[in-house]
Amino acid sequence: MMPVLSTVQRRVRTAAAVALMAAIAPSMALAADLSGTLKKVKDDGIVVVGFREASIPFSYYNDAKQPIGYSIDFTNLILDGIRKQVNAPDLKVRWLPITSQNRISLLQNGTIDFECTTTTHNASREQQVDFSNSLFIIGTRLMTKKDSGIKDFADLKGQTVVVGAGTTSEVLLRKLNVDQKMDMRIISAKDHAESSLTLSTGRAKAMMMDDALLAGERAKLSDPKDYVITGKPQSYEAYGCMVRKGDAEMKKLLDDVIAQTETSGKGEAIYKKWFMSPIPPKNLNLDFAMSEAMQHLFAHPNAKIDPEAK
Known part of the structure; x- marks a missing residue:
């Protein structure tokens, strides 16, 4: 026989249930709203990032065999954005080496979830993948x-x-x-x-x-x-991050993070760190001054194929 609850007890239980639903509703809504790569990442509990092993100073290994570089600094900011978007502060990250020959196929078949290295944004590649706002102009x-x-x-x-x-x-x-x-x-x-x-x-x-x-x-x-x-x-040419074709949600996240980084001054600090200061492995300064095209990009973030088109 079920115990008979008093009016006060019923009110307490109702309030507790409402509070619980209020607490879990945002995460339920978030899970329901996610699509494409972000849903995959949320479901798997891991994001797989493509990187280049020897593209100094953009993406390469340090002495501890960890990816570092100009592009990797942008990648880490994007990973922070993904953690917030999928509500997973402890999201695991797997770094996977890629090459010029396999980077697009590994993205298309789901082996990697995105890459920000030294990939040129051009019309032929745009038929196969989508590109974020540009990271660099060369x-x-x-x-x-x-x-x-x-x-x-x-x-x-x-x-x-x-x-x-x-x-x-x-x-x-x-x-x-x-x-x-x-x-x-x-x-x-x-x-x-x-x-x-x-x-x-x-x-x-x-x-x-x-x-x-x-x-x-x-x-x-x-x-x-x-x-x-x-x-x-x-x-x-402009370097951009690659995401899967038609994944508008993932592209928007990358676009927003990159634009905020470039316009806030963080991008300039990252540039000076890797192109105007001593860097591993020999602590040499590349002394590669920021071009007018790069200055324009940081002031006006964009995903244009032709970086000379202002």
């Missing part, structure tokens, strides 16, 4: 030894040049080789480290890459002062 140039005699792209005629496989620089270089009948021997390297080794061991006379990455690769060499970054940029 020019594609050359690195060569000071005594190589190579000052610009016209000097590459008949020379061996190394470039990263699957990069926009490779597309530009191969097109230049055909259009200008330059008879270059082009070596496609699997990553930045292999490109740099090919150059430093003399198997290539020049290396083509994004100028900021070239500054990072030069810093890793045993004799960085013997190398110069040269040549008129063949393109100006």
Whole structure:
């Protein structure tokens, strides 16, 4: 036989039930409202982040085998935003190494949930994935030894040049080789480290890459002062974070975090930390001043494919 409750007891129980529902309602509503990647992250209790292992100063390992760099600092701010959005302060993070060749497929098949490294936002990739507000703007140039005699792209005629496989620089270089009948021997390297080794061991006379990455690769060499970054940029490109195609909720989160970082002054501090101060592994200062294009980006965050389009 159920005990008969007094009016006071019934009121106390009702109040307690109302309080409990009020406490859990926000999390229930949050779970119901989430979609796409954020729902996946909430359900799994883990977010998987793609990163590059050797893209100094954007995304690379420190001595403790932990990802660090300019792009990683932005990534960590985005992770803070994800934790708040899914109401999971103890959300686990798994860092997964990616390459130029596999980064898009790993995102599309759900192996990684997003990546913010050194991926150029272009029209062909935009057919496969969505891009966040831009993180960085670069020019594609050359690195060569000071005594190589190579000052610009016209000097590459008949020379061996190394470039990263699957990069926009490779597309530009191969097109230049055909259009200008330059008879270059082009070596496609699997990553930045292999490109740099090919150059430093003399198997290539020049290396083509994004100028900021070239500054990072030069810093890793045993004799960085013997190398110069040269040549008129063949393109100006914007780096953005990749999210799955059509995932508007995830894209908005990244856009908001990046815009707030760039306009608040945090972005400038991150830039100075990685491009204007001594950095690992050799505590060298890249001394890579912020360009006008970067200043404009930080003042007006955007996800434009053409960074020169103001």
